[in-house]
Amino acid sequence: MAEITVTRRTPGMVLLRGDLSSDALREAASAVAGAPMPERRQASLSGDTGILWMSPDEALILLPEGRAAEAARALSQRLEGVHHLALDLSDARAVFEIEGPWLREVLAKLSPADLHPEALPLLEVRRTRLAQVPAAFWIEAEGRARLICFRSVADYVEGLLRRSVEDGPVGLFA
């Protein structure tokens, strides 16, 4: 089953916590990420950068590799006096890119989340469980998904994904 590829990526990631509905926070995040603040559960992407909605008070900013520390500092400067937390989390998370035609099934076999295209539209971030560990994934375009997990379980997650690919499709969304 060579149609699906799993690749480890190392983007920069900045955690931003605070009141996501506040104008100051939204403007600062957009300026740093180069993309608008996403609506609930959405990913707002612009090329290599973007913002993921993680919870009502948490967003994850994606940046090119090596840019996160500087971006976290820039965010804190812009948000001086506004209650927030901006933290470079690049080394605390692992990111995988999954490409191929039946990647929804690769994930569906590992997670309780409903992967049906109607239940999980493109660019909707689903935080869930992947076998025994927490993970978040979103499908950027049919045939390309990205997945984030804790770095401490990255080897485990990579093994899960590869095994799920090896076992082949089951025809769930055929």
Place this chain on the structure above:
Amino acid sequence: MLILTCPYCGVAADETELSPGGEAHLHRAGPGSEDASVEAYLYHRSNPKGVHFERWRHAYGCGKWFHSARDTATNDVFGTYPAQVTETPQNILEAIAQRRPGWERPQ
């Protein structure tokens, strides 16, 4: 299998994505309370067969605590609602009244 919709992120979360938090709407017995009411607050829990109000945390998701009303015998879910309330919202009580006519909250 139990599926609860998190009122904060709107995800229909599977039971295995949630952490149970026990009975909802407990009244804390604070300083100066009678021993009996502290004991009740700490240990006395209802264990109904039927309508029950619980706390859950969306542990594998947005991480927020919320409340749910469900039937413990059938896992029929009447609704979920945010944790920032001390009483069950009216729309949840109406959903229960509709599907369990005659149900009354135990004292």
